[in-house]
C-alpha cells in the first residue's frame with residue numbers, strides 16, 4: 001500500500017476503465033503514473049467524477065505543500081505548470097514516474113480542456 005507523497009495518508013486505488021489511479025484517503029490528492037494523465041485527458045468522459053472525489057478546498061490547502069518526493073524513486077518532484085492552463089500547478093517526477101494532482105485539480109484540468117476545445121470548434 002502506497003502512502004501519499006504529500007500528506008503521507010493512505011492511498012487507495014481508484015479505477016477508470018483500465019487506468020488505475022491512486023487516491024489519498026486523507027487529502028484527496030491523485031497520483032497518476034507515467035502516461036495515465038495524458039490518456040485520461042483524451043478520454044475524459046466522467047473520469048473526473050469517478051476519480052477526483054476529494055474536497056477541492058482541502059486540495060487547495062495542500063497545494064501549498066511543496067518539495068514532495070516521488071513515491072516510486074524518492075526523487076524530489078518538480079513543479080510543472082499546465083501548458084493550456086498555467087494556473088494549475090502540479091508536481092511531476094523528474095524521472096517521469098508520474099504526476100501528483102491535489103483534490104479538484106484534475107476536474108479543473110479536464111473541464112477547462114473540454115471547454116477550450118469546444119470554443120476552438122466554433
Ligand SMILES: [Zn+2]
Pocket residue numbers: 004005006007008009024025026027028029
Ligand atoms: Zn494526501
Ligand SMILES: [Zn+2]
Pocket residue numbers: 070071072073074075093094095096097098
Ligand atoms: Zn520517480
